[in-house]
Amino acid sequence: MRMIKTKKYTSVFVIGLGLPLFIAASLLLFSGCKRTLKDSEIIGPQYKPAEAGFAITAYLSASTASADFGNSSMYFTAAFNQQVSWTLTITGEESGAVKTITGLSYSVDASNSTWDGSSSNVYFFKAGEDVNAVLTILGYSGSQSIVVNILSRKKYNTTYSNGIKYTVIDDFERPVGLASTYRWLDGPFKDLGDGAGTVAGITTAYKVDGNASYGFSGTDVNSNSWLAGVNTDPINSMTLGFATSDPAKYYVNLFVYGSGKANSSIQVKAYEVDDWSQVAATYDQTQNDGYVHDIIIDWTGWKLVSVRYADFKRSSDPVAGGNGNGIKEPHQVVGFALGLNSLPTFGKEVEAYVDFLVVTEGGPFKP
Amino acid sequence: MNKACIFISAIFLTIGSSLKAQTDFSLRGLGRVIVSHDKLGGNLVKGDSATPIKGMGGYILFDLQPTLKVNDNIRANAILRVKQQFGSFFGDGTAFEFRQFQVMGKIGKYVDYHIGDINVEMTPYTVFAFPEMYHQFESEIFQIRRSVVNYENFVIGNAWRLQGVQGFAKLPVLKGIDVNAFGVRTNPTNDVLTPDRILAGTRAVLKATDMIHVGANYVGMLDIPIESANVNYTNHVITGEAKFLLDLDAVNLTVKGETGMSDYEFVKVADNQTVGYNDFFYDVNAGAVLKPVKLKLFAGYRDVGPQFSSPSAQTRRINIGMNPLLFPQVMANSVDRGQVLFDRFTQEGIYNRGVNPVLFPFNPAYNNIFPYGDATPNRKGITTGIASDTSLKVISAELRADLFSEIIGEGIKDLRKFLGVRGGFVLDISKLAGISSRSISLNAGLRYEKTTRDGFAPIDFTSTLIDGGLVVEVFKRFDILGGVKMLNAKGNEYLAVRDEFNLLSSFPPVTIDLTQVVFSGGARIRFANNSYFTVNYNVAPNKTAASPSTNYDIRQLFFNYTLIIP
Structure with missing residues (x-):
């Protein structure tokens, strides 16, 4: 810092000018400051340890x-x-x-x-x-x-808690080999272009709930990103309908396990019916909406992922949900699909596990 | 590997020779060879045949920095690193990487710009990487060791090494306005749930006269919204500062201060949860250099609110959750060894290089009064001290006292009170004794901290850190070095656990009674400025009173050959 010599009268002048300037600048800034905890005596949760004589x-x-x-x-x-x-x-x-x-x-x-x-x-x-x-x-x-x-165990399906309605889509607890029943996701459907190495099915290796989850693994050999999927079968088997029509209040929740393989991604797809005259097993994806959300798994271990329906994107494929009325209508959701993708980079060896797929209305899933 | 080396060297030589006619091309570099032989001993490993207790490691690296200067308006440099772990043969396992990219230059008459890897520093409350611990007067043998860790982690003064763009301008208004602005990305988007997070700031200091400087600072850390992001974070810090300088015949006076506020908001979209808070700080200091006695007296007062949030000034350099790579596992090779004093200046991997929005946990044994630097939230109090004037050549000394307390109690109404004393000296014995042909210096340092709290949850916690060191140049450019560093911490404390909103969520109690020491002795040959070869032997005993069976010591023979091409 450069200093200068000065005469006494200059010093007095500078003190007279400098200090008020400094104080004024400080006060000016300080007057605009707020302290959220101004009247609080405690920050954080209160605690009290045992004293002598505790029993x-x-x-x-x-x-x-x-x-x-x-x-x-x-x-x-x-x-x-x-x-x-x-x-x-x-x-x-x-x-x-x-x-x-x-x-x-x-x-x-x-x-x-x-x-x-x-x-x-x-x-x-x-x-x-x-x-x-x-x-x-x-x-x-x-x-x-x-x-x-x-x-x-605690019951979630069709229950209400703190204004949130829970609808369990699939907990993957059915015995291995048993045919799917109402609302359960069925499959797997695999990309044959990826060869025989793709694995998809119920597994007991990893789970957050019960004894099993649904596991996917394989290599995107043909570099088209998609490896395998499961869906409600028939697609529009969930004909119960949901209460909310607000995409911001409708959440799709699932637990996702990442094994550390980069570019592993789970795609969640929700199928809407825009024509209710289509009865079970006659669902036509070319005439109805499908909305998707890609979960890029950049973690290892289990994680609860809750996605608002408002954050789903319309399917870009006109023959797979991209040709409905284009309006997000959660009360019209009649089916779901899960798929393993290699994203954002195609062609990679990927792996993921999914457990406890649950729809909540009014807020995200709270275990 | 050899082919790659030849290829890369050929590129640089070709560029160098072909561009020499119209541009300036220069090369700088750093070469370093590090080899250590390590041994783990003590009660912790007695009878434990599963834990490795001996090892040898190190690396050889060369950082080549070509700089291309087209003209005053543009120049660029990169650092190419070639690194090989000790013990590799014929290039096996050799890694090539670019360690740095920088483009810089001038726009017009007043503006300088930097793009790429930039070093960003503003004020202690806005952008500032504070030291991990008080080590101002540590011995040179430890400084050399620390310099390796600092180099590897881009610890350059108090600046953060980040990636982005930065500009500087000197505007000819009054005595000049210095303006600095930068923008960096601290976290990349995944285009789905995680948005880009950027850190941007600007600083302007007006030199109204030679005696009056006023400034304003802004730094913001915020998410760039994307439609499907599941979080939205914003944190703004605005500060103002002023400095008044007066140079009289007998005394040189300085009065300076900074005050400002932070505005924090974090939205978890999926949970429909929003947390926001504001807080402020102020910091006023005065200093006087008494010219006849060449001493500086200083005193200051500061108040930093309990929810003052400034991530780029409060992020800790050391992440205490990172396990050292040296003997990482103990107890039948199954439990993380954890960090001790020796690791803090020797382990490259425990340093944090990013700016974190949530305050990192800290170990009160290492720093309990200001674990987040000057911007440590929930502190108010005075600092006062005395220091030698920089014009003194024989001795450099400082003694500083901190008397602080909390502003609001953490989980309890009673406030913590803090007393801190720190200081030390470096004495140039050769100058004192009039020996011009050799250099001899002695140094010592002390940092004492006492934390107390009355009431239902009393705290009585003390930690003392002592440094000592000696450097004797026995032959021309050949030095004998010695150093000791000792930490003693004893008492009870309550840790502070924070949630994702940076709010305190619990206070687990801890009782600490530990002694950690590092003795080091060795020699150094100085080939040129900053180029040297050192060999030293370190003994680092670590004792915990509550569990003597876990006491252990690390013994390390350490070779360091460093060559710097300026």
Whole structure:
């Protein structure tokens, strides 16, 4: 920084000019600033550790030894001689699902530990498995645990939760080899140009829910991006219709597993019927809309992907859904398809697994 | 490999010879050979036959930087890297890559531009890569080692190395206006769910007189919307600054300050969830250089709001989640070893090169008062100190004290209080003793931090970092070097876990009682400026009081041959 010598009267002048300028500039800027937490005393969730003399006055217990989440929820109880921050960590012994419940209170009871069978991580709890619930208290070295058996898993299909309606399309839990039934995706349909190396089908290798998922793998030998797919069969087999007509409130949700192979991509396609006179098995893709969404899998492991119907794009192929009325009408969706693509780069070896395809209306899927 | 080398060399030679007539063509470069022999010992590996405890590694690299200057308006350079891991034979495993691309030049009379790999720095609250730890007075033997890590990670002062475009202008208004503007992409789109994320900023400083400088800064990090994106992130930071300089006969006065605000919003489209918040900061400092005694006194006050968000000023250099490549697994080769003090200036792979919108986790043992630099949110307090004037040749010293507290309690009403003391010196003994033929210098540094909190969740946490070092030139251009670095941390703390909205989500308690030390001794031959060969032996014991069975030490013999073609 260059400095200059100056005489005293100049210094006084400069101080007189410079300091007010500095203060004025600061005040000018400062006056426009806001602090969202201006009146808050605490930032983040409140907590309180156990102090000296802490004791558990009622040990951890469960409202039931067999949780029937298909019909009801359950809760845990415990009591302390101080108000403390506590954590209940419920771990499925087979599924890998973990549910975490935290609180700041004198007791654990139905008001703060009710559990509906949902999970805090990506995995679903399984019917028939034991779960281990461990209670830990902040600042206290001891812990308590209890085992509960899950009689039935939480029910999602055709249920409402917080204003969101759930419609399960496919959980891929049917026994291998069993013919598809109502609404289940069927197939696979493979690109013969990719040779015999393409694999598509129910697999128990990876799953977030139950015992199985749907797996795809192969190499896009003919470099046309598409390798294999499954769809509701017949395509318009879902003739139930959905309530919402707003594409922004209609979500297609699915769990997608990435194995780390770049360019692996799952395409979700929704089929609308614009002519309801077409009964089952007579669906004509050249006269109805099809909307697609490509999920580029740039992660490894499972991930929940929720896509608004508003973000689907119209099929560009006039003989495969590109020739309907061109209006996104989720209440007209009658079928779905899933496909494995090599995207954005064609011709690659790709792999993906999909589990628990569910449509939600009013918001995205909350496990 | 040999064919590739010959081919690439031929290209450069051809370009060089053919363009010499009408343009300037120059070559710079850096060659480096690193070899280390490593050994892991201590309780942690006793009886463990599955964990590797010895190893030898290193690499040979050459960075060739051809620069083509067409005229004053345009020039370009690239760095071609040829790298071979130690132990490869006849070029097997040799990697070729372009490490840098830059095009730069001048537009008109006033504007300079850079395109490609650019170094971006503004103010400590806008764009600023703060040091990972206090190491201002660490020994030269560690500085040499750190320089390797810095070079590999583009740690260039306080600038971020990013990819984009940058312009500089000096406008002839009053005493001059310096303008700097840049735009970079920090995250590429996948054209479906992830939008492009850009970081753009501008800085203008008006020198109204030689004594008064005022400036304004803006930096924004935001997503470029695409129809199907599932997130939309925006963060704006606007600041103003002023500096007042007065040079009198006996004293040189400086008063400067910066104040500004941040505006954050993150939309998760699929979840229909939007989180937004604003906050501000201000920072005022005054300094006086007392010319007769060649000392500088300084003091300042700053207040950085709990939700002040400035990713390009708050992103940490070191990602504590990255596991070192040196003995990465322990305990039957199944558990990550994790980082210790020795890794922080020797492991190239634990450094973060990108700007992150969420504050990285940090280890309070290494830095608890300002883990995110000057822009650490939720801090207010004073800094005061004394330093030697830069005109002093024999000694360079500084002592600085920080007395800070939180502004709002984290998860609890009680506030953390922080006391920090840091300082050190470098003493040029040869100048002091009047020895002109040899160079001898001694250095020492200290950083002490104490964090306390009263109330329901008391905190009492102390960490001390000590540096010491000696350099003795025993023969012309032949130095003996020694250094020690010791960290001791003890007490309890609560970590801060943040969610994707950068909000605090939980505070897991931790109890820390550790001692991590690095002793290093060796020799250096200096061939030319910045070209040298060093050999040193490092012993790095790491102790944890709570679990002595996990104590271990790393012993490393390290060779470093570095040749720089300026």
